[in-house]
Amino acid sequence: MSFLHKNSREHFIRTALENKFGWVLDWDPPTLWHNIGPCLPDAYDDFIEGRATLLETVIEALDQLSDQELMEVGNLAGSKDSATRTWWNNFLSDEIRALRKKMPSDLLFGLGHSDWKADIVYWSQMPHFTLREVVLLSVGVDPERYQDSDLLEIETRENDRTYPAMRFVLKRLRLLRRYFHGGGLSHERLSLRIYK
Numbered sequence: 001m002s003f004l005h006k007n008s009r010e011h012f013i014r015t016a017l018e019n020k021f022g023w024v025l026d027w028d029p030p031t032l033w034h035n036i037g038p039c040l041p042d043a044y045d046d047f048i049e050g051r052a053t054l055l056e057t058v059i060e061a062l063d064q065l066s067d068q069e070l071m072e073v074g075n076l077a078g079s080k081d082s083a084t085r086t087w088w089n090n091f092l093s094d095e096i097r098a099l100r101k102k103m104p105s106d107l108l109f110g111l112g113h114s115d116w117k118a119d120i121v122y123w124s125q126m127p128h129f130t131l132r133e134v135v136l137l138s139v140g141v142d143p144e145r146y147q148d149s150d151l152l153e154i155e156t157r158e159n160d161r162t163y164p165a166m167r168f169v170l171k172r173l174r175l176l177r178r179y180f181h182g183g184g185l186s187h188e189r190l191s192l193r194i195y196k
Contacts, residue, residue: 012074013062016088019073020058024051024100031114036139037168039110050099054092061091107163111139118142131180135173 017025029044062070065084073088106113118137126133132151133143146154154162155170162170 009067009070012070013059014074016062016070016074017055017058020088020092021051021055021096022100024096025055027051030106030109032110032112033114033117034112034140035110037111038164039112040108041110043104043108047099047102047104050102054095054099058092105163107165111141111165111169116141116145131173131176135169135176138172138176139169141169 029048032039032041035041062073065073069084072082072084106115118140119142120137123129123133123137123143129137130143130148132146132148135151136143136146151169151173154166155173158167158170
């Protein structure tokens with residue numbers, strides 16, 4: 001029989017889950033606000049499914065613990081050498097570590113990642129743009145996200161493993177570079193006429 005109130009048990013379970021999973025517990029996939037260029041909106045599906053499976057297993061195990069054991073793992077009180085703590089520290093730790101490593105890059109999700117959204121109102125007030133700014137704005141990405149050196153490094157290291165979204169940006173960069181400059185990322189300002 002449990003001497004803990006249901007809310008207290010839920011609190012200890014929640015705390016134990018936070019300690020076990022860390023940021024993985026409450027992580028949500030980003031919002032895709034556009035899909036200019038390649039995007040894989042289901043890029044996070046394997047990660048989400050893996051998390052759900054591990055969470056279910058851990059919650060089932062926590063439900064089986066006595067109140068005393070739950071308090072031990074839920075607030076990490078008591079002896080660090082206790083059998084319960086040792087079990088808890090080892091329980092599915094390798095699987096959770098492996099899940100963290102499976103987190104796909106945001107670039108796999110595409111250029112429409114909500115954290116990268118360009119402030120079009122702000123940028124539309126600029127009288128001139130660098131080539132980098134034009135390229136990134138043309139795909140909806142905030143130009144502050146990547147500097148000239150970042151794009152040059154990505155372009156230099158481009159290979160079969162370069163994310164499709166970055167290949168798309170590099171293709172557009174090369175196209176605009178040929179059109180405006182004939183080569184090189186230039187700090188020369190471009191005047192673009194904005195039609196309303």
